[in-house]
Amino acid sequence: MTTRQGRTGSLHVTVLVFPGVRLLDVTGPIEVFTSANEFGGHYVLSLVSADGGEVTTASGTRLGVDTAADEAHGPIDVLVVPGGPAWDRLVKDDELLDHVRTLHARSRRTASVCTGAFLLAAAGLLDGRRATTHWRNTRELGLRYPAVQVEPDAIFVQDGTVVTSAGVSAGIDLSLALVEEDYGGEVARSVAKDLVVFMQRPGGQSQFSARTRPPHTRRDSLRRVLDAVAADPGADHTLSAMARRASISPRHVTRLFCDEVGLTPARYVEQVRLEAAVALLEGGDDPLAAVARRTGFGSPESLRRAFVRHLGVTPGAYRAGFRTTGAVHALS
Amino acid sequence: MTTRQGRTGSLHVTVLVFPGVRLLDVTGPIEVFTSANEFGGHYVLSLVSADGGEVTTASGTRLGVDTAADEAHGPIDVLVVPGGPAWDRLVKDDELLDHVRTLHARSRRTASVCTGAFLLAAAGLLDGRRATTHWRNTRELGLRYPAVQVEPDAIFVQDGTVVTSAGVSAGIDLSLALVEEDYGGEVARSVAKDLVVFMQRPGGQSQFSARTRPPHTRRDSLRRVLDAVAADPGADHTLSAMARRASISPRHVTRLFCDEVGLTPARYVEQVRLEAAVALLEGGDDPLAAVARRTGFGSPESLRRAFVRHLGVTPGAYRAGFRTTGAVHALS
Structure with missing residues (x-):
């Protein structure tokens, strides 16, 4: 099947994983792209980590990895950068940020899931761009990276070649959008129905956010x-x-x-x-x-x-x- | 936190995996139970396989496994049985069905995701029960196992100690329901919001089903x-x-x-x-x-x-x- 961009060969999806990555941030997109292959898509997926070894996710489940980040070569059609609960520590991991930059440079599109947006921001890839992340962290993203224009209510946001998504399951929504871009609405709809998810959710991510705390004041x-x-x-x-x-x-x-x-x-x-x-x-x-x-x-x-x-x-x-x-x- | 059943210790969740298991069938529930632990739950998760070795899922992603099925002991609070595209072959795997029966016998509740319902049915656990599976397979489930009362529109169905869910992402809905049963609505709601999913979806799974084919006739x-x-x-x-x-x-x-x-x-x-x-x-x-x-x-x-x-x-x-x-x- 020819893509909407006129491509006929395989499309390469690379997922960058690391110790403490959030499991569903990784597996939601993988399931979407794999399912698309059942309906005419031609995605080839690979998981890469810093050293090529398996990683233990934040839930304790261990994921096998195909290649070390600096042994992976060739153009990438979608780079997926998931998040993890320890994003605060991850944004100080210079080696990881280098991998993000190097892989991004080879990618046609870069997509973050959940707090993966912090990795893109720390790597400088969100400067001057609109972006989103898990509702719990949208405020923090804007405070830490003032050059990022945060959209707190979005399920996902595309700005140029970079797409960021809201929390966890929003990685599925984002990946469906990429499938629709590549192979059209009919393929994306088949994937959504296969996975028993909606193509587009009712409302934005604000409906998922927890109560705000009462403001502090000494007056x-x-x-x-x-x-x-x-x-x-x-x-x-x-x-x-x-x-x-x-x-x-x-x-x-x-x-x-x-x-x-x-x-x-x-x-x-x-x-x-x-x-x-x-x-x-x-x-x-x-x-x-x-x-x-x-x-x-x-x-x-x-x-x-x-x-x-x-x-x-x-x-x-x-x-x-x-x-x-x-x-x-x-x-x- | 004490459960609604009056339990104070940990609740044990065992996920049975096998080669060709569908990735999101496994990781959706794991993410729900892990997230519940952030909001007061005490779930301890383990992945078991026939031989205790890692398994390659249907998407090609490899999952680490904690124990061989017959080396796992002790009571289980939730046994999760996921499905896979080759369910047709899996229902003939007598060793796998034996593991399903043995683990079920130790479980307070057994939950299938997607085509995992075929494994429960083949193991005889759905006889006389109401059950569901992926919309693509509901008809086949009823034809193969006439003692099962199939509910084609349900997102999940509970009958006694056995819960079956619709396709793929419905494993998340089912797991949220178990969290609500164990720790109440507030904890389940926190998990839903953390994962950015609804507690309850609008409508049943029929809206995800593809067109039916025109009937054949020679008249x-x-x-x-x-x-x-x-x-x-x-x-x-x-x-x-x-x-x-x-x-x-x-x-x-x-x-x-x-x-x-x-x-x-x-x-x-x-x-x-x-x-x-x-x-x-x-x-x-x-x-x-x-x-x-x-x-x-x-x-x-x-x-x-x-x-x-x-x-x-x-x-x-x-x-x-x-x-x-x-x-x-x-x-x-």
């Missing part, structure tokens, strides 16, 4: 306001109500928020209300109208608009996706 | 009717229209369908129309009203009802999930 007036919002997100938290509570002017409230929280008072209140609604939807059976009322959204329609704007899905779809696996009663 | 009259439905699913295919087309009585049409197709004429026509709608939604940009009209559903509302009834999702959600990865233009 008593701001502290009182933040505590009041946390204690009862559904109460009156207009700017004037906040100002009365803190015994300062509305203008001063706004300034304190911008300086210490980094959000306007209204944005902050909406965020806390959204998180309260998320918790109620995940944990309980309250009707949407009750959730909307208790969390200060007022109407189900306002709740719906906030969910779609921030999470890309409706409250009902969110509840269906996250309340339970649906098996608790059946299983016990 | 010319029935052949003419089937061809007419395939050629234009949106045309008039009432029983009387079919009878006119085949020059036989409506009653005879019904009898031919039941004998040779195994469905009533109306059910068959609805199935072909649904498949035509699926193809239009996957491949094009037609508005839902046009899709409904061209495929004989008439109104978007009839189209919606058929989708929800058979696939568990709306036509819009189906299109969003399967038309494209959303990256074709961005990537090229």
Whole structure:
């Protein structure tokens, strides 16, 4: 089968692995490219490590390796750089970063999975590019590498020849996109159905992120306001109500928020209300109208608009996706 | 953390692997249980094979193994039996089936992923139970093992101490359900968010299945009717229209369908129309009203009802999930 780029031969996929690599970051993409071969694709896969020896993944499972990184030669069509929980240590491993750079130089496209984005960033490959990583680490990526334009909600982001993906299973989504680019939608769709995954997920990765922690502040007036919002997100938290509570002017409230929280008072209140609604939807059976009322959204329609704007899905779809696996009663 | 079953120590997860095992069938569950340990779970994982040696998976990736199956001892909390593309050969491997039976006898729960259900069935563990497998193989499972009550649309099915899951990635869903059973919804939810997967997917596995092939028949009259439905699913295919087309009585049409197709004429026509709608939604940009009209559903509302009834999702959600990865233009 000829690729959309007009290629007829094999496409070479190289996965760079290392001790402590996250297992599913590696095996999700491998399964996608292998499955594509059942539907007309011609991917040839190889795993490379620094010394060519097998690696023990973060889960303890050991993966066989085909070649040492500096013994691998020839052009690469897709270089996959997975992540691992110890990314913090990995970005100081100069030998590993050298391998990333050398392999990238031979690659038509370089793709990171999860915290693999930190390896690309540390190797200088994300400077000036848009990129994403696991939702838990998007903030850290931007702080450490200010030249990277982080997209915190994306499942994957392509910028030129570099593609970065969100956490763990998003490596499957990213690989499907590369298959679609190489062999078209019909092949990618066959792979998605073979693996029993969607081609495109409802909503972005924000719906998977955990609660944000309450902001720290030593200003008593701001502290009182933040505590009041946390204690009862559904109460009156207009700017004037906040100002009365803190015994300062509305203008001063706004300034304190911008300086210490980094959000306007209204944005902050909406965020806390959204998180309260998320918790109620995940944990309980309250009707949407009750959730909307208790969390200060007022109407189900306002709740719906906030969910779609921030999470890309409706409250009902969110509840269906996250309340339970649906098996608790059946299983016990 | 104490489990919901009142256990305080470690829970032992044993994954049985073999040459030709499907990589993601194995690594999906491992990643779920390992991730649960980050959120309070206490799973101890081991991979066992017939001889204790590493195995080469169907994708070519080699997995390290901890123990030979008959050297592993002690109680097991979850036995995971993955599948592989050569399940047809595996069900004749008496040594492997013996290991399945012996390990199952020591297990509190036994879980198959994908075509692993064939191994459980061949070992006699699914007799009289409800079960599922990859959508491509549900029919074959029922034909080979008539004592198994196959549920073709399920993502996973629990019956007593045995849980079977749909294709490949459904092993993740199944494992999340076991984590929820062991440690509750909050831990399972943390794992789902860590892996960036849903706790519960929208709809069943039918939405991932590929087109069914047109039924074979040597009756010319029935052949003419089937061809007419395939050629234009949106045309008039009432029983009387079919009878006119085949020059036989409506009653005879019904009898031919039941004998040779195994469905009533109306059910068959609805199935072909649904498949035509699926193809239009996957491949094009037609508005839902046009899709409904061209495929004989008439109104978007009839189209919606058929989708929800058979696939568990709306036509819009189906299109969003399967038309494209959303990256074709961005990537090229």
